Amino acid sequence: MDTLARFQLKAEARRFALGYLWWVVEPLLYVAVFYVVFVKLLGNQRSDFLVFLAVGKLTFIWFSKSINQAAMSLVNNRGLIGQVNLPKHLFPLSIVQEGLYRQLAVFAFLLLFVMGSHYSPQISWFWLLPIAALQYLLIVGIGLLAAVLVCLRRDFQMLIQLGTVFLLFMSGVFWDIRALENTELAGWLMALNPLVVLLDSYRQVLMYGEGPDMVRLGWVLVEALMLLISTMWLYRRLSFWLAQKAVTQ
Amino acid sequence: MTLENVSMSYPIPSGARGGRHSVFNDINLALSGGERLGIVGRNGTGKSTLLRIMAKIFAPSSGIVCWAPDTTVSLLSLGLGFRPDLTGSENALLACMLQGFSKQDALASLASIQDFAELEDYFNEPVKVYSAGMRARLGFATALKNRSKVMLIDEVLGVGDQLFRDKASAALREEMSEDRAVVIVSHAEAQMRALSTKMLWLGGDGKRALGDVDEIFALYNQ
Numbered sequence: 438m439d440t441l442a443r444f445q446l447k448a449e450a451r452r453f454a455l456g457y458l459w460w461v462v463e464p465l466l467y468v469a470v471f472y473v474v475f476v477k478l479l480g481n482q483r484s485d486f487l488v489f490l491a492v493g494k495l496t497f498i499w500f501s502k503s504i505n506q507a508a509m510s511l512v513n514n515r516g517l518i519g520q521v522n523l524p525k526h527l528f529p530l531s532i533v534q535e536g537l538y539r540q541l542a543v544f545a546f547l548l549l550f551v552m553g554s555h556y557s558p559q560i561s562w563f564w565l566l567p568i569a570a571l572q573y574l575l576i577v578g579i580g581l582l583a584a585v586l587v588c589l590r591r592d593f594q595m596l597i598q599l600g601t602v603f604l605l606f607m608s609g610v611f612w613d614i615r616a617l618e619n620t621e622l623a624g625w626l627m628a629l630n631p632l633v634v635l636l637d638s639y640r641q642v643l644m645y646g647e648g649p650d651m652v653r654l655g656w657v658l659v660e661a662l663m664l665l666i667s668t669m670w671l672y673r674r675l676s677f678w679l680a681q682k683a684v685t686q
Numbered sequence: 687m688t689l690e691n692v693s694m695s696y697p698i699p700s701g702a703r704g705g706r707h708s709v710f711n712d713i714n715l716a717l718s719g720g721e722r723l724g725i726v727g728r729n730g731t732g733k734s735t736l737l738r739i740m741a742k743i744f745a746p747s748s749g750i751v752c753w754a755p756d757t758t759v760s761l762l763s764l765g766l767g768f769r770p771d772l773t774g775s776e777n778a779l780l781a782c783m784l785q786g787f788s789k790q791d792a793l794a795s796l797a798s799i800q801d802f803a804e805l806e807d808y809f810n811e812p813v814k815v816y817s818a819g820m821r822a823r824l825g826f827a828t829a830l831k832n833r834s835k836v837m838l839i840d841e842v843l844g845v846g847d848q849l850f851r852d853k854a855s856a857a858l859r860e861e862m863s864e865d866r867a868v869v870i871v872s873h874a875e876a877q878m879r880a881l882s883t884k885m886l887w888l889g890g891d892g893k894r895a896l897g898d899v900d901e902i903f904a905l906y907n908q
Binding site for chain 2: 440441444445447448449451452514516517518519520521522523677678680681684685
């Protein structure tokens with residue numbers, strides 16, 4: 438899986454003149470656009486808004502890109518799937534692994550950007566590791582499921598794309614869950630959408646030097662593990678069916 | 687490897703509810719080490735599907751397929767997941783690992799793959815600059831590394847120019863040892879006659895016949 442992921446990254450880097458530099462150029466461009474739109478054009482008053490957005494967006498795209506690419510991983514590898522009896526989870530997992538490598542560079546960029554914005558490194562930053570690990574688990578679970586759905590019906594590709602766009606607006610990338618006046622609503626949003634909890638946790642840790650909400654994170658862990666166990670079971674049971682669907686889709 | 691009453695059908699997407707297209711029905715055959723089965727049939731009669739069932743990639747709609755304990759099966763194919771932006775050597779490494787090699791064994795096979803494929807310095811260039819023939823030669827050289835007990839070969843005999851084709855045929859014959867079973871699908875009659883010990887004809891609409899080489903070619907050419 439790891440070899441496949443590394444080779445895929447190598448192949449991708451060779452397609453572009455900037456190669457691996459894109460891993461850092463992309464988040465840099467995001468932050469630049471946010472600066473122009475939200476600070477210069479809209480004149481947002483919140484002084485930490487740029488950091489707030491960068492933390493939200495740069496962790497959210499890890500999720501959205503990985504899910505959209507993992508969703509297509511079985512159908513895109515139909516040639517290989519029709520030739521070799523490989524464990525089918527190899528394909529979505531290698532895509533997620535690819536995303537993880539890219540995200541490591543993004544996290545490095547993000548930390549530098551946060552430090553450059555007058556936040557000094559704190560002990561709470563170590564919380565990044567378990568929060569990112571949790572996000573990774575969630576991406577694996579949802580990515581595996583998304584790949585099966587696209588195998589079942591190609592229409593899920595559109596639904597998943599739209600779904601990640603809706604989640605961009607629903608997960609608190611552009612707004613602060615803690616600023617909602619209706620606390621009951623905020624509680625529901627956090628319970629229903631694990632990304633709200635993850636994004637909020639990143640901000641608590643990086644911007645405010647506080648530990649994350651452990652109870653909420655615990656629930657996200659339970660959800661991610663349940664999803665992971667059930668999708669792995671699905672892959673084991675459906676190996677032949679997935680091959681046939683991917684090849685004849 | 688034995689097949690008992692193996693049938694395959696696909697649901698018809700645009701057809702009536704529950705409509706199914708039957709590819710083949712009730713195929714019975716047994717294959718032991720040293721035997722070489724040739725499969726002939728027109729396009730769309732299910733030859734590749736049958737190979738995929740034998741290779742444990744698809745499950746049949748009904749019937750039973752059994753493999754002797756510890757039997758490894760693989761479908762030989764040219765250019766297993768070749769990625770155009772990776773070099774020949776990287777693609778060969780990946781293809782070997784996808785065939786079940788450890789990274790170390792895969793690395794150790796690279797020199798002989800480069801040699802057999804006659805790629806020389808091109809081995810370290812991206813596959814996207816290869817000609818179709820070079821790509822096929824690399825694919826064949828990689829596929830030849832396969833160490834499975836049952837080898838399934840789908841139309842890989844017509845590779846490259848005449849010189850390479852002869853070399854490929856010879857190499858393949860060398861691989862066909864006594865303990866190996868081989869299944870070949872091809873339209874090249876001369877090669878099929880030279881390689882097969884028995885043959886299966888798939889005629890579509892459930893028609894099929896198993897027999898010796900002359901018998902089946904007489905039927906197929908009718």
